[in-house]
Amino acid sequence: MYINGEWVTSKSNLVREIVNPATNDSIATVTEGTIEEVERAIQAAKEAFYKNGWKLTYARTRANLLLKVASKLEERKEEFAMLETLNNGKVYADALNDVEDAINQFQYYAGLATKPHGQTYDVPDEIRAMVVREPVGVVAQIVPWNYPLVMASQKMSAALAAGCTVVIKPASQTPLTLIRLFEILDEVGFPKGVVNLVLGSGSVVGNTLANHPDVDKISFTGGTSTGIQIMKDAANTIKKVGLELGGKSPNIVFADSDFETAVDYALLAVFAGQGQVCSAGSRLLLEKSIYEKFVTELVARAKKIKIGPGWEEETEMGPLISKEHLESVLRYVKIGLEEGAELLCGGKQITDGAFAQGNFMEPTIFSATTPDMRIVQEEIFGPVLVIQVFETEEEAIELANGTNFGLAAAVFTNDGAKAQRVIRDLQAGITWINTYHPTFNEAPWSGYKQSGIGGDLGTYGFEEYLHTKQINIALNVQPSGWYKG
Template structure:
């Protein structure tokens, strides 16, 4: 299996202070593929100290935008040159089909280049004020930024956070998911090779209750960025009160996908499948609630089930595979438990619902594409995030009811509308309480556009100029152009 994989702290590869290790599994086979050091709070404290020194004492806060851009461009170039190595490793550790992991690596390179180019572009603002003054606003880096990402897009989520933080001039302490750290470790090998100064970007490994909590709680961390579940997001918020650090949270979702009777039928069916079964349904913005107008309800479900039963589930390394395994045995059991909850609640199971166990499938964590119909708004499978290949279908009569059902959720991350009546589609989109929306499509994401949600789906935004601004402080500067005594007090 090889040597124990290490953390990257203050420019050095280090084992944990604890001496403990963790086995990393391939979710398609259940086999151990690596052993990594298991970090503890002391490792986070050391990494934060290195990041703080790099920012305040060793000159990173004064590094030119041109230099930061050069490093990000170089990181993108080297990552792209090793793309195959990365996407194969991602599929091995995460299980997703190779066609998805290869896109993730490509998107990560594009995101790095977007922020590398953006690094030299931000500008301040000047104001025409009443006095003989020049008033201006500049953006400055925050300082030490802590980052925690989930297991569903290990490499891409890392880049979504690291790239804008470095572009803005911050230092970073990064924690990947404890079950999918392999591409992050490989990414830090490149970071080490290309010459980022010591302490600017640090990698800590370990679980959430210890490593993640310390990162959120540490008083020298001035910003925490987290992607993951809403319950964990609440814990991050509480821990961040230690020094009232800036936070951005990209959390859960139970996103509605609304199909009107006038939609292009086959297009809507195709995207309904893509919305929920892409990445095995392990997507925060998955279209996990399908809302169908009653006039097309039966016909749509018949075609949807027909198509879903043909989805090829298998190893991510088989190029014909369309859906891979779930990430872990624990997560698979959680998804299967929700399927049982749906049955007990009275929803009708029309597709899937089982773990796939025949042959080599029995060693991995595979679940069939699953569809429930005849669901009610108060059912748990309708209200709670399952984060797996489980679709719940609801019926609506008209535009008003569609909007009401769509907004009946504590989440507000994403939403889709399918209709050939563009005016109606726009009316409905404007009424939906969600941060990421689509008309006649689902899932496309762009580096230029903000990513984030309403309500319990999070705080702040990633990507675009909005993502950059999350890693900056705004400073007001006033310059007196008429330098003389104020005359306010008597001489």
């Protein structure tokens, strides 16, 4: 761990084995933090912010540090990408894209740090009224295992650009690229206590961060149930909360869409990242008139997806993150069958030959679903697609909005007006027309309903780490004259 500018191990001597999900072989051993280490990290961040002047550093100073991080990450991007593949299981090309995103995030927020973010107002009085934005203080950040480097980078770069200090916890399964990133943060010279890395379980480290009175804001990306608990814990001290949670995102395909494009993106929407993506298009809504043709092509192509270890060049879909998560996804397959859904393909773990030791699963597609089924309503977070059928635009919208989630959604149609109407009525924070998955660091990432509050990325993500302060200055200094005596 990295606390107050020093590399440390837990005084408890507890350790955790980190495994490669493609083989389940151990690839690292990391220290396991306790409440004591969390307390030390928080106090170091508090002292750096309030006593040692980090909040008063020039924006240009903060920007230069972030640019140095981006430069050094660029120099080591292949190393980071391979480490992400080994630790997370994702395809190497995807991991390399993640590193490129992380580099861009540090560059983007370095630029944003020096841009104006204050206002003045013309008020009907001899008063100069203004608003300034100030860093919120000590920020706790908890990142998930599906995008270990990207999620950490987008949260840290925004918070540091705003002038906050950071205590960050990676997912227990995937700490390796964040440890490497802290090597860079240490090398470029962030002052002691400004950035702190604590490893450990959510039940120990995460709970302490959420409940601690000296943490001014907590930013969490992960499952909805955990997010709900963090929100409850944070309420005890009324700290700012940012939650990016689960999804069950609809991908709506109308009959007038480009057929090949729609099929291609229906596959990408759900099977990219093994389906372990919060914004995955895990519900495919098909107009009835194209159902038979579309499903025939979709299933045929799903069966051809090349599955294997992420480091092999031809691999298109890697393993799931862990044995436990694989078992969870397989349980949902069983639930779907018990509920009466029709399994069109997949549904099994792959155990042949070289796959025997890894967490590999077939691409899985269900049809004949109803809105009340658990496989339609609940986030499975794996390579499992459920198909729903509609006949009218209004029915498509009703089905699309028919879950507790509202993270992402897509519409495929060649009717521009229809696309705009449907997007307008969808309850989702990230949407696409005739594409799926491309997002950009310049644009906000946030959800509706139980997919979260607040958000990351863009200017909106930057403002999440700032307070607004109103300042009123008298231009004509004299008594108010209110009291007559």
